[in-house]
Amino acid sequence: MKRSLKETIIRVIILLIGLTIAHLGVTLFLLADLGADPFNVLVQGIFRSVTDLTEWKFLTHGYTHVTICFLIILVLLIVDRSYIKIGTILCMICGGPIIDFFTLFLKFLFEGEKNLWYKLVVLAFGCVILAFGMTIVIKSDAGTGPNDLVALVISEKTHAKFSIIRIAVDVSFVVVGFLLGGSFGIGTIVCACLVGPVAGFFLPRSEKIIERILKKIV
Numbered sequence: 001m002k003r004s005l006k007e008t009i010i011r012v013i014i015l016l017i018g019l020t021i022a023h024l025g026v027t028l029f030l031l032a033d034l035g036a037d038p039f040n041v042l043v044q045g046i047f048r049s050v051t052d053l054t055e056w057k058f059l060t061h062g063y064t065h066v067t068i069c070f071l072i073i074l075v076l077l078i079v080d081r082s083y084i085k086i087g088t089i090l091c092m093i094c095g096g097p098i099i100d101f102f103t104l105f106l107k108f109l110f111e112g113e114k115n116l117w118y119k120l121v122v123l124a125f126g127c128v129i130l131a132f133g134m135t136i137v138i139k140s141d142a143g144t145g146p147n148d149l150v151a152l153v154i155s156e157k158t159h160a161k162f163s164i165i166r167i168a169v170d171v172s173f174v175v176v177g178f179l180l181g182g183s184f185g186i187g188t189i190v191c192a193c194l195v196g197p198v199a200g201f202f203l204p205r206s207e208k209i210i211e212r213i214l215k216k217i218v
Helices: 005-031 038-053 061-079 086-110 116-140 146-158 162-179 186-217
Strands: none
Touching (some): 005 116, 038 061, 038 162, 038 186, 061 086, 061 146, 086 146
């Protein structure tokens, strides 16, 4: 069923709200410095490798995030452009700048020496926020982020189970990112164990919220 322009715009706006919430969560556990989510382990590894080898003062974690996402889009344009939606592109190019923005305003949370329990609480809170934002993005049905997108393409092309491919993609991101200098740690483990179950809790609730919004506006 073809959607109206109005519905498409509303779904994209909902996706952007979810994306912002999710990356607030990502920023919190990146600041905790106990390890990142799988994709950001990869981003950190590439970012740290490049900055160690060059004098590119302008480069930030956010710019590196956008560049990697842009490369994924280029690959998809070659493999199968049908996977690229406007929301997918927004997920790819907006995530990095959102992280940079929140980092600027939230870094005060980690000024001075902080103990492990403080960092774990902030990290866990970040995972919950990430999971909630992620469910909004998924249920907006206007696109998705890099991890899910890569797993989806491979899964459909190889006719393998999405869940298995998603795990393989995450493990690959972590291994490559860690070898390049990404901060794999207890935070990565917490993220892997916590985000899935929390997202499962929020998914039906996010779907109901979005359905109500669409019924009132569209």
